[in-house]
Amino acid sequence: MTVTVPQLGDRAGPAAATPRYTIDNLARLVGMSPRNIRAHQARGLLAPPARYGRTAYYSASHVRRLESIKSLQRQGFNLVAIEAMLGVRHPAPRPGEPLTTALNRLATEHPALLHSLARHGVLVRAEDGSVTAARPRAVQPAIDLHQAGVPVLVALRLLGEVLDRLRPVTDELVPAAGTRLAQLRRTGVPASSGQQPEQEAAVLTQGLARLLSEAFRVVAENACTASASGIGPDPSSSAPTP
Structure with missing residues (x-):
């Protein structure tokens, strides 16, 4: 054209x-x-x-x-x-942005939540006491929800609760999916890819993680879309900021 x-x-x-x-x-x-x-x-x-x-x-x-x-x-x-x-990287929030403020409050006011998110590798506390996002992709939704009127600490608390509930599920699902993947490889094309064993294992691990992540994203998006009418704000109540 x-x-x-x-x-x-x-x-x-x-x-x-x-x-x-x-x-x-x-x-x-x-x-x-x-x-x-x-x-x-x-x-x-x-x-x-x-x-x-x-x-x-x-x-x-x-x-x-x-x-x-x-x-x-x-x-x-x-x-x-x-x-x-395409290699898009979301920069970590700059000082003064809502997430930075929330993380500073998290360290002093909500140590249990900080411990929960740190246990999952989402947040890291440095020796000087400062808290940073080790996985900005995981905390980015907290910023997005803040734009919709949800306090960042509320979104981070929900993130911690979801991670805690997903952990035992994934502990069972990941080995089962890995075993199934190995079975499918044996019955399909030859497994050899010309890579070193360590490289091939890394590719398989990353590929399986992406597959499971996208599978969860699909079912979560479908479920959220189906129940979207019940997620809106409740004019009769207002949740206090933790």
Whole structure:
């Protein structure tokens, strides 16, 4: 598909020939709405555009990135999986943000919750007493829920409770799934992949972990969607911040 691309200024030379697109041009080119493009940018899947004056311009690299996202979506991957495939990293929250404040309170006011999350490897307490997120991906939903009006400490408490309940389930499920995977490998294609045994074991372990994580994500998303009407705020009560 070809579109007329607005150029920046009247400069001569190679820079003037570089294609640049407004968000509307880009949306028509890739067959995606401007709203979706902005959503991908907010998730970190798409780099911010260059700004000249009050107008934002996108480049050919943005086009290629969006085409990659669309291709992966057509193959059935959700945005969380696409983030992992494309190497998107969510930075740890900066000082002063809600999560940092909550973690500081957690260390002094809720030691049992801190211990629970540290036991699962989600939080780490340094020698100086500061608390950091060892797994930012696990605590990111606490920030997201904060934007919906849920206090971060409440979300972290729920995270700890869910982890505690999932631990015995996974202790049973992981060995069973690993045994089943080994059985399927023996009855399928030859197991040898040309890798060293240690490398092959690491690939299998990581692959099994991702498979189980995505399987849980699917059933959790389905269940949450089915019960979404009962998750909204209750105007008759207000839960105090712990």
